[in-house]
Amino acid sequence: MHQIANTVAQRRTAARATLGQARDFRRAAAGNLAEGLVLPAISALHEAARMAVTAVAALDGYRFSNTPGAHEAVVDYALAILLVDRARYAQLDQLRELRHQVNYPDDLITPSAREIEQYSDLVDTVLTLAAAKIPASRIPPPPL
Amino acid sequence: MHTELVAEPVVALLPMFRSKHQMQILAEVFCGRGALTGAELARRTGIPQQTVAREVARLERAGVVVTQRVGTAKIIHPAPDLPYGEVLRQLLAYAGGVIPMLDRAFRDNLAVDEVFIFGSWAARYRGEPGPPPNDVDVAVVSGSLTRFDLAEVRLDLENESRLSITLFVLEPSSDRLTELRVGSVPVLERVAA
Numbered sequence: 001m002h003q004i005a006n007t008v009a010q011r012r013t014a015a016r017a018t019l020g021q022a023r024d025f026r027r028a029a030a031g032n033l034a035e036g037l038v039l040p041a042i043s044a045l046h047e048a049a050r051m052a053v054t055a056v057a058a059l060d061g062y063r064f065s066n067t068p069g070a071h072e073a074v075v076d077y078a079l080a081i082l083l084v085d086r087a088r089y090a091q092l093d094q095l096r097e098l099r100h101q102v103n104y105p106d107d108l109i110t111p112s113a114r115e116i117e118q119y120s121d122l123v124d125t126v127l128t129l130a131a132a133k134i135p136a137s138r139i140p141p142p143p144l
Numbered sequence: 145m146h147t148e149l150v151a152e153p154v155v156a157l158l159p160m161f162r163s164k165h166q167m168q169i170l171a172e173v174f175c176g177r178g179a180l181t182g183a184e185l186a187r188r189t190g191i192p193q194q195t196v197a198r199e200v201a202r203l204e205r206a207g208v209v210v211t212q213r214v215g216t217a218k219i220i221h222p223a224p225d226l227p228y229g230e231v232l233r234q235l236l237a238y239a240g241g242v243i244p245m246l247d248r249a250f251r252d253n254l255a256v257d258e259v260f261i262f263g264s265w266a267a268r269y270r271g272e273p274g275p276p277p278n279d280v281d282v283a284v285v286s287g288s289l290t291r292f293d294l295a296e297v298r299l300d301l302e303n304e305s306r307l308s309i310t311l312f313v314l315e316p317s318s319d320r321l322t323e324l325r326v327g328s329v330p331v332l333e334r335v336a337a
Contacts, residue, residue: 086296086299087295087296089299090295090296090298090299091292091295091296093295093299094291094292094294094295094298094311097310098291101310104312107320108312108320109312111290111291112290114290115290115291115292118290118292118293119292122292
């Protein structure tokens with residue numbers, strides 16, 4: 001995790017852009033589910049949650065380094081800044097774990113419809129919590 | 145004169161314990177529900193009660209466990225303030241203590257029908273040679289729970305055992321169960337009332 005020396009305005013812009021990407025992944029997950037593509041949906045849900053937390057980190061002036069363990073660091077950060085409580089932290093970590101179980105047979109890891117709904121609701125909650133921390137952009141005042 | 149010794153099974157996962165029996169007893173005492181009698185230890189581990197009594201006496205002499213007499217029963221506890229207690233507990237978790245830990249985590253959850261360990265950890269535990277396992281694959285059989293529901297249980301287990309636990313939740317009707325149970329290590333099976 002790196003600290004970025006940006007202005008507050010730049011951090012806000014970066015955070016809004018990253019949150020936008022998180023929402024795009026959430027929409028992609030819904031699209032995947034509509035087509036019956038369960039495992040790609042899980043991957044997209046994981047990305048949505050990861051980007052939502054990354055957006056808050058960007059607002060705080062941090063960037064996650066692209067190294068092994070970075071995805072775990074994102075989940076840990078969500079708990080560290082109390083974006084989520086311990087139960088949601090455990091659920092986010094389970095989503096991360098599931099996303100990384102690609103070496104297991106599909107029928108062992110493919111979640112049930114109820115489980116997908118649980119992850120979808122979790123990601124929606126994380127998106128809402130992240131959005132609440134990031135100030136919305138304001139319409140600039142009219143020129144004098 | 146040649147004397148043939150019949151060795152007790154060794155702990156394939158971590159061959160630093162005197163015997164598998166000693167490891168199983170220590171694992172129950174340090175990683176299980178605690179406060180056990182010799183008879184309970186024998187029942188839980190499947191080790192003959194005389195062997196349990198002999199191993200417990202040996203561990204008590206070494207200061208690793210303590211016993212407390214309650215009526216006619218002798219209750220066995222981990223020795224308090226054991227300087228290497230935490231390290232021993234961690235080693236035991238890897239060697240076999242994860243079994244009583246899982247039992248403790250799921251025993252009271254009536255939505256769980258069965259728990260067993262499969263994959264490389266189970267194979268090594270059963271003595272099959274191979275590289276040391278990186279994680280413990282745990283199958284939880286339940287008709288109503290999901291991995292999501294058990295996320296906090298998994299986190300607690302990982303924190304306690306310091307092992308990477310991979311949970312798989314399977315429906316009781318799953319076709320995969322028969323295949324996965326082969327070579328697995330049973331943890332608990334709830335008998336229908």
